[in-house]
Amino acid sequence: MTLHHLMLFLHVLGVAVWVGGMAFAWLCLRPAAMQLPPDRRLTLWCAVLQGFFPLVWLAIALILVSGVGMLTEVGFARAPLAWHVMTLTGGVMIAVFASIWFGPWREMRTAVVAEDWARAAVAMNRIRQRVGFNLGLGVATIAVATLGLGF
Numbered sequence: 001m002t003l004h005h006l007m008l009f010l011h012v013l014g015v016a017v018w019v020g021g022m023a024f025a026w027l028c029l030r031p032a033a034m035q036l037p038p039d040r041r042l043t044l045w046c047a048v049l050q051g052f053f054p055l056v057w058l059a060i061a062l063i064l065v066s067g068v069g070m071l072t073e074v075g076f077a078r079a080p081l082a083w084h085v086m087t088l089t090g091g092v093m094i095a096v097f098a099s100i101w102f103g104p105w106r107e108m109r110t111a112v113v114a115e116d117w118a119r120a121a122v123a124m125n126r127i128r129q130r131v132g133f134n135l136g137l138g139v140a141t142i143a144v145a146t147l148g149l150g151f
Protein backbone atom coordinates (compact mmCIF):
# COMPACT_ATOMS: atom_id res chain seq x y z
CA MET A 1 0.00 0.00 0.00
CA THR A 2 1.36 3.42 -1.00
CA LEU A 3 0.57 6.87 0.42
CA HIS A 4 -1.52 7.46 -2.73
CA HIS A 5 -3.67 4.40 -1.93
CA LEU A 6 -4.20 5.67 1.62
CA MET A 7 -5.21 9.14 0.38
CA LEU A 8 -7.58 7.65 -2.21
CA PHE A 9 -9.15 5.49 0.52
CA LEU A 10 -9.70 8.50 2.82
CA HIS A 11 -10.99 10.57 -0.11
CA VAL A 12 -13.60 7.99 -1.17
CA LEU A 13 -14.51 7.32 2.49
CA GLY A 14 -15.28 11.03 2.94
CA VAL A 15 -17.32 11.03 -0.31
CA ALA A 16 -19.26 7.92 0.82
CA VAL A 17 -20.20 9.49 4.17
CA TRP A 18 -21.20 12.86 2.69
CA VAL A 19 -23.02 11.83 -0.50
CA GLY A 20 -24.40 8.62 1.06
CA GLY A 21 -25.75 10.57 4.04
CA MET A 22 -27.46 13.09 1.76
CA ALA A 23 -29.00 10.29 -0.34
CA PHE A 24 -30.33 8.57 2.80
CA ALA A 25 -31.79 11.84 4.12
CA TRP A 26 -33.45 12.77 0.83
CA LEU A 27 -34.65 9.43 -0.43
CA CYS A 28 -35.45 7.48 2.76
CA LEU A 29 -35.78 9.70 5.83
CA ARG A 30 -37.68 12.57 4.19
CA PRO A 31 -40.64 10.51 2.85
CA ALA A 32 -40.91 8.71 6.23
CA ALA A 33 -40.69 11.95 8.27
CA MET A 34 -43.42 13.59 6.13
CA GLN A 35 -45.93 11.38 7.95
CA LEU A 36 -45.22 13.10 11.30
CA PRO A 37 -46.89 16.33 12.51
CA PRO A 38 -44.68 19.46 12.08
CA ASP A 39 -43.47 19.74 15.70
CA ARG A 40 -42.30 16.10 15.85
CA ARG A 41 -40.96 16.14 12.28
CA LEU A 42 -38.85 19.28 12.80
CA THR A 43 -37.58 18.08 16.19
CA LEU A 44 -36.54 14.80 14.54
CA TRP A 45 -34.76 16.61 11.67
CA CYS A 46 -32.96 18.85 14.14
CA ALA A 47 -31.63 15.81 16.05
CA VAL A 48 -30.69 13.99 12.81
CA LEU A 49 -28.84 16.98 11.32
CA GLN A 50 -27.11 17.67 14.64
CA GLY A 51 -25.51 14.24 14.22
CA PHE A 52 -24.92 14.42 10.45
CA PHE A 53 -23.54 17.95 9.90
CA PRO A 54 -20.41 17.58 12.12
CA LEU A 55 -19.72 14.34 10.20
CA VAL A 56 -19.93 16.33 6.96
CA TRP A 57 -17.23 18.74 8.25
CA LEU A 58 -15.06 15.72 9.01
CA ALA A 59 -15.75 14.29 5.53
CA ILE A 60 -14.87 17.68 3.97
CA ALA A 61 -11.55 17.75 5.85
CA LEU A 62 -10.73 14.22 4.62
CA ILE A 63 -11.76 15.00 1.02
CA LEU A 64 -9.82 18.28 0.92
CA VAL A 65 -6.57 17.07 2.52
CA SER A 66 -6.47 13.84 0.48
CA GLY A 67 -7.68 15.50 -2.76
CA VAL A 68 -5.11 18.31 -2.60
CA GLY A 69 -2.48 15.75 -1.51
CA MET A 70 -3.11 13.58 -4.61
CA LEU A 71 -3.26 16.65 -6.83
CA THR A 72 0.14 17.89 -5.70
CA GLU A 73 1.69 14.44 -6.47
CA VAL A 74 1.11 15.19 -10.15
CA GLY A 75 1.14 18.98 -10.02
CA PHE A 76 -1.85 21.22 -10.67
CA ALA A 77 -0.71 22.18 -14.20
CA ARG A 78 -0.27 18.55 -15.33
CA ALA A 79 -3.43 17.19 -13.67
CA PRO A 80 -6.17 15.85 -16.01
CA LEU A 81 -9.07 18.20 -16.73
CA ALA A 82 -11.43 15.87 -14.80
CA TRP A 83 -9.44 16.57 -11.61
CA HIS A 84 -9.76 20.34 -12.17
CA VAL A 85 -13.51 19.94 -12.69
CA MET A 86 -13.69 17.83 -9.49
CA THR A 87 -11.84 20.53 -7.54
CA LEU A 88 -14.27 23.16 -8.86
CA THR A 89 -17.49 21.19 -8.20
CA GLY A 90 -16.11 20.00 -4.84
CA GLY A 91 -15.39 23.63 -3.93
CA VAL A 92 -18.96 24.62 -4.83
CA MET A 93 -20.32 21.74 -2.69
CA ILE A 94 -18.26 22.89 0.28
CA ALA A 95 -19.44 26.51 -0.17
CA VAL A 96 -23.08 25.35 -0.33
CA PHE A 97 -22.62 23.28 2.83
CA ALA A 98 -21.02 26.25 4.62
CA SER A 99 -24.00 28.39 3.53
CA ILE A 100 -26.34 25.85 5.17
CA TRP A 101 -24.25 25.65 8.36
CA PHE A 102 -23.99 29.42 8.88
CA GLY A 103 -27.50 30.24 7.52
CA PRO A 104 -30.69 28.15 7.76
CA TRP A 105 -29.16 25.54 10.11
CA ARG A 106 -28.59 28.20 12.80
CA GLU A 107 -32.07 29.59 12.21
CA MET A 108 -33.62 26.16 12.45
CA ARG A 109 -31.95 25.29 15.76
CA THR A 110 -33.04 28.57 17.34
CA ALA A 111 -36.58 28.18 16.01
CA VAL A 112 -36.91 24.57 17.25
CA VAL A 113 -35.70 25.56 20.74
CA ALA A 114 -38.27 28.42 20.71
CA GLU A 115 -40.92 25.99 19.39
CA ASP A 116 -41.55 28.39 16.51
CA TRP A 117 -42.56 25.68 14.02
CA ALA A 118 -43.44 28.03 11.15
CA ARG A 119 -39.95 29.60 11.21
CA ALA A 120 -38.31 26.19 11.66
CA ALA A 121 -40.24 24.85 8.63
CA VAL A 122 -39.02 27.74 6.43
CA ALA A 123 -35.40 27.11 7.50
CA MET A 124 -35.77 23.35 6.99
CA ASN A 125 -37.12 23.96 3.50
CA ARG A 126 -34.02 26.00 2.64
CA ILE A 127 -31.78 23.26 4.03
CA ARG A 128 -33.67 20.62 2.00
CA GLN A 129 -33.24 22.58 -1.26
CA ARG A 130 -29.51 23.13 -0.72
CA VAL A 131 -28.89 19.51 0.34
CA GLY A 132 -30.79 18.39 -2.79
CA PHE A 133 -28.54 20.61 -4.93
CA ASN A 134 -25.42 19.21 -3.26
CA LEU A 135 -26.67 15.63 -3.71
CA GLY A 136 -27.05 16.23 -7.46
CA LEU A 137 -23.66 17.93 -7.71
CA GLY A 138 -22.06 15.15 -5.62
CA VAL A 139 -23.36 12.46 -7.97
CA ALA A 140 -22.18 14.53 -10.97
CA THR A 141 -18.74 14.88 -9.34
CA ILE A 142 -18.50 11.10 -8.80
CA ALA A 143 -19.42 10.68 -12.49
CA VAL A 144 -16.69 13.14 -13.54
CA ALA A 145 -14.17 11.36 -11.28
CA THR A 146 -14.91 7.83 -12.47
CA LEU A 147 -16.58 7.67 -15.89
CA GLY A 148 -13.65 8.87 -18.00
CA LEU A 149 -15.90 11.27 -19.88
CA GLY A 150 -13.21 12.18 -22.39
CA PHE A 151 -11.37 14.61 -20.13
Ligand code: HEM
Residues within 6 Å of the ligand: 008, 011, 012, 015, 019, 063, 064, 066, 067, 068, 070, 071, 083, 086, 087, 089, 090, 091, 093, 137, 138, 139, 141, 142, 145, 146
Ligand atom coordinates in the same frame (compact mmCIF):
# COMPACT_ATOMS: atom_id res chain seq x y z
C1 HEM B 1 -12.70 19.50 -3.28
C2 HEM B 1 -11.59 19.14 -3.75
C3 HEM B 1 -11.26 17.83 -4.42
C4 HEM B 1 -10.03 17.57 -4.94
C5 HEM B 1 -8.82 18.49 -4.93
C6 HEM B 1 -10.08 16.23 -5.49
C7 HEM B 1 -9.02 15.59 -6.09
C8 HEM B 1 -8.98 14.25 -6.42
C9 HEM B 1 -7.82 13.54 -6.94
C10 HEM B 1 -6.48 14.20 -7.23
C11 HEM B 1 -8.17 12.23 -7.11
C12 HEM B 1 -7.25 11.10 -7.57
C13 HEM B 1 -7.67 10.54 -8.88
C14 HEM B 1 -6.88 9.29 -9.23
O1 HEM B 1 -5.85 9.00 -8.62
O2 HEM B 1 -7.34 8.60 -10.15
C15 HEM B 1 -9.57 12.11 -6.74
C16 HEM B 1 -10.31 10.93 -6.79
C17 HEM B 1 -11.67 10.84 -6.59
N1 HEM B 1 -12.50 11.88 -6.22
FE1 HEM B 1 -11.92 13.79 -5.76
N2 HEM B 1 -11.33 15.72 -5.30
C18 HEM B 1 -12.10 16.65 -4.67
C19 HEM B 1 -13.44 16.52 -4.32
C20 HEM B 1 -14.23 15.43 -4.63
C21 HEM B 1 -15.64 15.34 -4.38
C22 HEM B 1 -16.48 16.45 -3.74
C23 HEM B 1 -16.06 14.11 -4.82
C24 HEM B 1 -17.43 13.49 -4.84
C25 HEM B 1 -18.51 14.03 -4.39
C26 HEM B 1 -14.90 13.41 -5.32
C27 HEM B 1 -14.91 12.12 -5.81
C28 HEM B 1 -13.78 11.40 -6.14
C29 HEM B 1 -13.79 9.97 -6.48
C30 HEM B 1 -15.01 9.05 -6.52
C31 HEM B 1 -12.46 9.63 -6.76
C32 HEM B 1 -11.91 8.26 -7.17
C33 HEM B 1 -11.66 8.24 -8.66
C34 HEM B 1 -10.86 7.01 -9.09
O3 HEM B 1 -9.79 6.76 -8.53
O4 HEM B 1 -11.32 6.35 -10.02
N3 HEM B 1 -13.81 14.24 -5.18
N4 HEM B 1 -10.02 13.33 -6.30
